[in-house]
Amino acid sequence: MSNNILLILTLTIPLAGIILILLSRKNPNIRDSVTILTASTLFIANIFLTINAINIPKGTSFVLINFFPGGSIQFSPEPLGLIFGLIASGLWIVTSIYSIGYMRGKKEQNQTRFYSFFALAIAATMGVAYAGNLITLFIFYEALSLSTYPLVTHHQTANAKKGGRTYLGILLTTSVVFFLFAIIWVWSITGTTEFTPGGILDGKLSPFMTGLILLLFIFGIGKAGVMPFHRWLPAAMVAPTPVSALLHAVAVVKAGVFSVLKVTVFTFGVENLFSNGASQFAMYIAAITIVVASIVALKQDNIKRMLAYSTVSQLSYIVLAAMIVNTTSIIGSTMHIASHAFGKITLFFCAGAIYVASGKTEISQIKGIGKVMPWTMAAFTIGSLSIIGLPPTGGFISKWYILLAAIQNEEFIILLVLIISTLLSAAYLLPVIYAAFFQTSVSKFEHSEAPIAILIALGVSVSLIFLLFLFPNPIYEIAKLIGT
């Protein structure tokens, strides 16, 4: 099949899935199978697209609509987008399996609506992944914010609505005010917003202005969670756990850091940023976010909130790596998208599993839970190792490249930040494991392991963590092609 057909398929499969989900709303078993089937089909389509696209050296692009000269809805698959597309569609399968266990285990209401909007969010994510210019990226970025809103407020309680308002409020405000503004600014300078290897701003702006626009992008892409625009992420914790997984691992935050990377490589250009040093300021902001968010995570007792702040910190790893701007750092940040996705989805699945099985949400409540939920807590341990960055997990590989990049550019302060934050992440994750396995509970646990669907999903995500450590080459090889 040609590239364009595959490209259109990746965008339309989730939409077709929505129709099927709605048609089968009367029968939950068929509906849930449809979800998994759609997710698998999408993943396969993405694999084919990847195989096809990386064999075409120049890449292709596909223009859907032309608004005005230089402004169009346009898609072009390139290595970075392909990696993101693969991760998102692959994790959608895992999350769907998990959702079935979770939603049924918790007897949630409105499951059809849930699965439909989930598929819509994935469709938007595919649009983000394969966007060929900034305008397309922006449109699908906003579509992603809007389609996840009903998921975040799924419970429709006052608390959920409050969280949802913060979520949408921050994401929309930052994107409209900073992101769109930066896009229009770039367009007014260059007359195009197309993603071009090597960037389009090279030599067109002074270092100061480059830095300013870069900051507008980084703050405008609120989904990347760089402080001070990170508050939406903890606020969105009111959502059901599969949604948290979607937000933290599959789509939303990843769409944010992906956009930052994309803009860095294809709008500013790595060499351009490196030579005029415009990214320094943004790099330090990311560094501060890493440390501060880790410290905040230390103080949390609620597991999901702790994980949310951990995500904020980890996202800034990716932003920071992008801002170091050299080839290794781009590879490192791309791989960190993958390793953090696998690690964090495991941790959220565990948090959800604990909640489904026991109803517990606080760290202080789960002392000794390792005895009744050994599989879940074992998975939690492996996920934690990956987030901390220890072998034999995928997190080690990506962190390795980021450290390497920092050394190459002689950013020793950054090196220090990375080491401190590794210690901090160990400090907030290990106590959970310690409490679960080595402390004795005050009360008796009257439940056993989580539902089987949840355990299957956990098994898959843990395997992914190991696989990324053992066989990092496929992703590495594709990541090497970014920007060429």
Next chain:
Amino acid sequence: MELVISHINYWVAILLMMIGFYALIARGNLVKTIVGLNIFQASVFLLYITFGKVSGGTAPILQKNTELYSNPLPHVLILTAIVVGVATTSLGLALVVRIYESYGTIEEDEIAELDSKEED
């Protein structure tokens, strides 16, 4: 002083304009507002006619033995404007009648009070 006398038309126009404008702004009777509007417009008519006056010229009527006559164009324009003014006045007065029928008053502040009560 000479400035005043030589431009007496302009001064009168400005004076009328101010009087008319005051009558418009000062809150009160709607009919008085219409009167103010008329005075205001009349001042503009006067202004226009003054522009058209050529010193020593006669009225711009086609007749023999006239060499110097005033510019006829402003007169034509003002004829149009007067027609417009009459139309405005009549429409305004018609509205005042309608207001009186439905509100029972033509005092602006009383109407405002009645309106504010209606807002639920």
Next chain:
Amino acid sequence: MLSQLPALQVVIPLIAAPLCVVLRNKEIACLVSQVVSILSFLISLILLQQVLQEGIISYALGGWLAPVGIEYRLDILNSFILVIISGISSIVTLYSKKSVNFEIESEKIYLFYTGYLLMFSGLLGMTITGDAFNVFVFIEISSLSSYAMIAMGKDRRAVSAAFTYLVMGTVGATFFLIGVGLMYSMTGTLNMADLAERLPKVYDTKAILVSFAFISIGILLKLALFPLHLWLPNAYTYAPSVVSAFLSATATKVAIYILIRFGYSVFGSDFVFSKYPTAEILASLSIIAIVVCSIVAIFQTNIKRLLAFSSLAQVGYIVLGISFNNINGLTAAIVHIFNHALSKGALFLAMGCVAIVIGSVKIKDINGLGKKMPFTAFAIVISGLSLIGVPLTAGFISKWYLVLGAIDKGWWPLAIILLLTSLLALVYVWRVVEVMYFRSDPNSPEVKEAPLSMVIPLYILVAMTIYFGIETSFSAGLANEAAEYILGISE
């Protein structure tokens, strides 16, 4: 015949108006105004086509050549505006029958259409004429008929709103007249093209400065820029729905056109923008208008009033674009005249549908409208998105150019404020959407969707809102050419 089209553009509705009075039949009056509107629309399209092919069309009314006679002068800008006015009028009149039957007493309907046609021809005349005094005459023709039509609203407040509008509108028009008189006294001509030629010689005189001040204030009153907007909210709220739709889509827009015409063509941007801080004054007033009126709109309980305040904010966007005095800003202003006419027209028409079915346009009365009147509710959502400026709707295109204009001007903090204010629009649109879709009212009576004869015209506007958000070569392309022409960048 073809060469007489500029005159026919204005004369056909002008003659049709007394025809309605003579015939004294509401059905025929409605038909006449529909036919006349569509005919005018066709004429305006042909004229636009001619202008695009052959350049400026100059038509001497009654055979008297300019500068003695009155000249109708068509360039790309005003022929575009003519298309907007007559296009909107075609849709509004097609829509009007049931709505007017519902909102206006039966024996007055033929008079309603008479007034409508007069207003229509007045707006067309304002746009097409090349003579400054003639502009005044047409302003008064359109205004006088619009006062009468607003007063036809059901609520008694419509009458007092019409009276307020009459007073303020007349003051505005008279200010304009004073300005024109002063210009005439300094240059001896009323023809706009001649004025543009002769004014530079007298740029430094006080009379011209005063004349500029009078004319701008007069026009700003008509187009309701903050703080000269006080007449508008009540007028739009209590006027019949059809009138609100038509006025909001065209009347203020034509006033804006006059502002562009006098600001850029007659006085010239050298005089207006270089010598005085006009740009700064206009821009600050617009920003205040946008922010204040958007915030006020958020707190309204009557949706028509909410839309009226939203219109004031949107006028702010347009005037802001004009104040930039650059190609992107002016393009934004012109294209927003078009885009806002589509979306606001659609919203007021949708309110007409709500009024005829529910009997009220208060927010508290439209609980669960999304289920009761799915088509109308969806039309409100799409047009609302365009007001916010969401991508893939027409409103986005205007915002895009406006922000570009601000950046070109170097006022980039303003660009940020502009984008922030679209979030205010989001809030007031969301308030309506939330009530329509996320609240239900079990006690409310069962109602049906509005009649098709109203929904179809409404959806023509909605479809255009989407279409011109995607394919912009007609709207933004023409606006861009018009802006280039007005700024003298290309001939």
